[in-house]
Amino acid sequence: MATLIAPVPVTRPRPFFDPAIMLVAPAAAMMVMFFVYPFAYGLLLSFQPAQGGVFENYIHFFQTGDLGKTLGNTMRLALPATVINVSFALAIAYVTRLKGPYQRVLSTLLVVPLTLGTVLIAEGMLTYFGPQGWLAQSLRWLHLYEGSIRLTHNYWGVLISLVITGFPFAYLLILSYITGIDPALPRAAATLGADGWNRFRYIYLPLLTPGLVMAFCLSFVQAFSVFPSAILLGSPAGTTRVIAIAAYEAAFEQYDYSLASAVAMVMGMAQLVIVVAALGLRSLFYRGPVAGGKG
Amino acid sequence: MTGIQSVAVQAARKNEFRQLRLDGVSRQFGGANALDKLSLTIERGEFIALLGPSGCGKSTALNCMAGLLPLTDGTIWLDEQRIDPLPPEKRGFGMVFQNYALFPHLSVSRNVGFGLKMRGVAGAEIDRRVAAALDTVQLQGHATKLPGQLSGGQQQRVAIARAIVIEPPLILMDEPLSNLDAKLRIEMRSEIRRIHRAQGCSTVYVTHDQDEAMAMADRVVVMKLGVVQQIGTPQEVFSRPAKLDIARFMGYRNVLPVKVAQADGSRVLVDGPGGVRLGGVAMQALDAGPAVAAIRPDEIVIGEGANAFAGTVESAEYGGREWLLQVRTAFDDLLYVRSPRNAGVGAAIMLSVPADRVLVYPAQEEAA
Amino acid sequence: MTGIQSVAVQAARKNEFRQLRLDGVSRQFGGANALDKLSLTIERGEFIALLGPSGCGKSTALNCMAGLLPLTDGTIWLDEQRIDPLPPEKRGFGMVFQNYALFPHLSVSRNVGFGLKMRGVAGAEIDRRVAAALDTVQLQGHATKLPGQLSGGQQQRVAIARAIVIEPPLILMDEPLSNLDAKLRIEMRSEIRRIHRAQGCSTVYVTHDQDEAMAMADRVVVMKLGVVQQIGTPQEVFSRPAKLDIARFMGYRNVLPVKVAQADGSRVLVDGPGGVRLGGVAMQALDAGPAVAAIRPDEIVIGEGANAFAGTVESAEYGGREWLLQVRTAFDDLLYVRSPRNAGVGAAIMLSVPADRVLVYPAQEEAA
Amino acid sequence: EPVTLNVVDVAGNLALTQDAIEAFRAKNPNLVSRITFTKAPAPELPGKIRAMQAAGRTEIDLVLTGTDALAAGIALNLWEPLLPAQAAKFPGLMANYLTSAAKMQDLANGQGIMVTYMPAGPLLEYNPDKVKTPPKTPAELLSWCKANPNKLIYARPANSGPGRTFLMGLPYLLGDKDPKDPMAGWDKTWAYLKELNSCIEYYPTGTGAVMKELGEGSRDMTVTVTGWDINPRALGVVPKQFRVATFNGFTWINDAHYMVMPKGLPAARQAVVLELMAFLLKPEQQALTYDAGYFYPGPAVKNVPLSSAPQKSQDVIKEFGRAEYADWIAKQPHAQPLEDKAMVAAFKKWDQEIGSGKAK
């Protein structure tokens, strides 16, 4: 090795080579090898419509009423779902952050819905919220409500399923982010007169922002690509005709892969806009260690 | 808003309390007593120093007063109001944490202004008071830095500024000057004393530095293993330590095995090996027989006099303004002597010590 | 693995280096110089203390040596090998961090054993050495605790144990005793010196405590605002500070405006207000005209003598083993005097000071 | 040298033919060493085959598919042409098919061989306790529905066989201009569906959900096909006593499963696959396709009476099957389903004009 090293210029110091940068190499290599080419292929494909000019697919997307509408439909589902998930997860993670006898059991219980899978949730909701489901039966039995419960095959069905899967997702992330904050800091704030709310507002929240933003982005991306539950629980011809359905139909019913790629690209772009905005917001906040001094 | 809490808060906020009373305050960690039945009354305007070896429970005591650690036993009273169930933010005390606990995401000035903001002080007023506090701790130029960009001592000063700026009725300081240089430390000491006096607040001050405790405190609380050993004025504690432990801790580095020859009230005569006989003061009840005498290195002077004995200088170390000599005498261990002049290694010298500076304690304490 | 790195490491690991040379080492933070062209050669076995006011760049210097901060300029050499491009783990130094930086997830003994484990030392050997190190820092009973369960001083001692246990060729300590009580500090001091001598390693020791620097160091490096002010033995730095700043920093609290009356080599005569004339030593080249004289409070003795002047005691504060008096004299500011006895507030006294303890510096320095 | 065959089923056909395929392997150990079975949803399969063919490595030997993936593969040019190229392997193929089924083979465009057949629907299934006289015409259905709002249910055609069969059957019943052209020729059908829309609460996205609500008693009537009538009752999802009715003069919209072979297979494997295909058309194997009424009746070729089916199969069909079917199949005319492009267009139009109206 010695012979390979160029003589070190004594006059100009150079920062020692940081091999840590190489740690990102395997991940980057993997993406370049297996993602970039297929993605570029898909991107190019989206500019090769079955007929018409280069942008025909995109023009088609935005000019065809029910295609263009899918974007709005998806946003109407994904944004509220994400906001609900992240804010509830934040509140509940905050309340359950303290070490206690049941903390572990409780956090486990709250995480379990993550494992259900869309199919189980769909089946469960169809059964449980169904016209003869336990919910309807109990309400009838208690004489609370006799009509039919319409929580499936519409907007609410999809939203609920997005919450059931998305909440534990956000909760698990936020709980672990929250507990990374040095408990000495809120205590210091308490001695300075900050009550529970102010401690949350001025200490936890800002320190949590990077994690929250990330949880928001990932939750959003997940909700935005909602697909099976939009079909199983929604009304895929109406309000829950999400963009993934449009892409799916283009690809797997019309076998127009070019249009499907274009729809998928629009989908990616829409998410990118939101995610980049969120990440940009994150850079405005403090990012760094969350300990407050010695020890 | 009524109830004892609000009364207590109002009293505290308005500096109107007369005394803070700790009554048998205890705190255990997994069975071990970190603080054992601390009872202490702090009058308004008093400056109390907590002194004791590392790990003796000083920070624990402070945390209990601040409300950061639930007590395992005992009560805390602010005048007639019991405050130990109150959360920290309801007590309105100020605190300098041993590990600073600065808010890493807030700039220095926002760290300092935090308490004022919580109290709803107006923006301009906050700015003014923060600037003044930063002035006090000599950090004017660093207001916009984040804590992570400060040196250790600078961080510590931010922590001080953050606590004093809210002008709390009781201020708790946990080794607030430990990371400052001597010059700054002296300046900060007088600033802290000045603020203490100006605001008429009470201060509980943890330090590991006796000089600091001596110079600043009205009363010193000496602790060991969670238990209070002695409470008294600085002079009392320093020149009349109640126990041998305290004596050792207070810098009585020469502990000599002796025999009590004659005891007359508190005045005693003790015999050392080699026919050395010293006059001394009994600090605890003494039986005839083995005892120990504690003498501070700087109480021993080189030269003839009453209470004198001979020795040879074994080593000499320069300590800034004086020399630290190790002298071989008739006693087993080397004797430490602090002297303004160097006697030269190997020199045979006479040492003498005033009788009232020879503190005699029962020998069994030595074993414990 | 060959090449400069491995040679350096091997040399370092085997304690075989002869000297560590810092050559114009600089470090900036966003344009501000935290460390400016530090050049220093540390011989094997030498004990160097870095001394300076808070925020002067001591920790920065240490971090640069350890390889934790890339230099913005300058080089570091271990004998003939340039090591500044080496990452910290290749340097093999030991370090006590100012903020401890203990591993929060590891027990005390695993914290201490970390460096040994990284060096591939066998388990039994690690246990043995860790136990010994914990003994040294008096933490035997705390081996299984996590750092979060320790008091501040205990954490600091873990940090010390962790650094010394690996017996590194160069050990960097950043205020390692700041959170310890006086008794323990003295004990730790001698332990550190003992280990330093026994292992024949070099030590760079940051402290804010002159006593510590005096007592422990072979050479003291005094810094200010990132710039080295003076390098010398403790005595040199203490009794002959090269600049007024250093004098102030070293506890010369009385700085008196005077006029140079007569200069003869380094010996000068200066005039103060009210006809006071003092003999003194010129520490820098002096012109006739305004100058300042620096005198340590404890160099002034109460009583007649050469170089004497009159004053009235304004205040007296008990400081443990002596009194700190503030005396009004012909000079503008109050004069600080350290005296073994109390002269009584209001008493008119005579003060005298040896001529070689009156250090005279050019006046323009005062303004800067 | 025996080969391993990879069979992919995207139509649920293996339930009917897996035993027969296993039998083929048992009989021809010199041709086949092993057969793997994969089941997958239909829409994604063409993509997978495309990927394989683009890489020049076709690893699927036989696809069992319904009309959907068959048509997609034809459009994407994925399938190996079988007829007339390999006609020799299938002597008298067309003559052999059931008369009502034979036309379904045309849909394969020579690229697939029909293996099972179901006349399908449209049929009406109802709860006899609630519906005393089932509707006989679309108009009666409409008025019944209006009289019993929310009691009729059918699934979104894109996700449901019965749903799409109903959709395709309506033009014949209503006498629309061109039953094969949903965009231009279905005026009456679309108008009728819009009418019907007013008394339907919502459209589930799967026949399973429909049958569940019907079975539970939340709904009283739905549209169905032969298989979906028999099998769910056999499975216990729908009560056994539920009945089916037909519209007067309705036309069967047939359904069928096909065997296709992706392009790009080596000749040796192709030969084996062709053998297998021929084998599956033999009456003994066809008899197995009666199964549990899942694709009733099942066999695509002539002369496979129920009595030749396994006993278990016969029992199920005796209990849950319906004698009337034979009669209806024989008497009513048969039509082929829409071709793929038209079907997608019809789904889309249904979604836009009928389904989206239910958005709440």
Next chain:
Amino acid sequence: MSATILDAGVLRDRAWRALVWGVIAFFLVNVGLLIVAVATNSVATRWLGTWLPLAYTLDWYVSAWKEFQLDHVLVVTVVVVFSVVFLSLLIGVPAAYTLARKEFRGKRLLMLLFLLPLMVPPITYGIPLATVMYQLHLAGTLPGVIIANMIPALPFVILVMTPFVEQIDTNIESAARVFGANTRQMFIYTLIPLLAPGVLAAGLLVLVRTVAMFELTFLVAGPDTQTLVVALYYAVFAAGVRAGQSVDAMAMIYMAITVLWLLIALRFVNPTQLVSRVKEHPVKG
């Protein structure tokens, strides 16, 4: 303290906590019943609008097991999922570390490269990816399925882990380095233990997502390398008659394998970080 009148702040605090606990209870009860409903249906013979089914049977499980050769499918699923989780953590955590800590040229581009796979649906790149995999003779093999699944999993790990790394005090890393830990040792002995909750979270989420990843798995899997989700989707979406109970049985099996992993993982790693667990003192009632 018993005789005190609570002030507004305390009341608001109480109300807030009660609300949050109410939401938790509501959520858990409903989700719990929902699961029980599916579980009940999966062992029901007939369940037609009554409180409970007529009778119970395990036939649905047995037949699903047989029909889809689930023993083999489950083995493949476990192997694939475990490998994907392990490998994407192995590669992703160090990458997240670098992205969180270091500034270097091209970092933004790299971030985009890691963001895209999460945002564009596999429809876009799935088929060309499968083509590449077939060309490389990877498709149809376990490694192929694993690699395909890592394409969305790896970026996911990286994004989840970045804020966790940022939370960790750099001093601790410095200390590890000074005491001789090379990068690998620093990860093993300090970062990973401190990141454990993050690694757990990322691992579990990747696990769940991989178990559910249909498209990519389907496109590159061969007959012997299908995972459970392919069978499940077939059961749900394929043409033909299928009893709801049999779908429910499949869904229960699907849930069981993820829940099992979840419980195992939570058995060993606590989602709350150690530092706070040590420092947070128990709050006395």
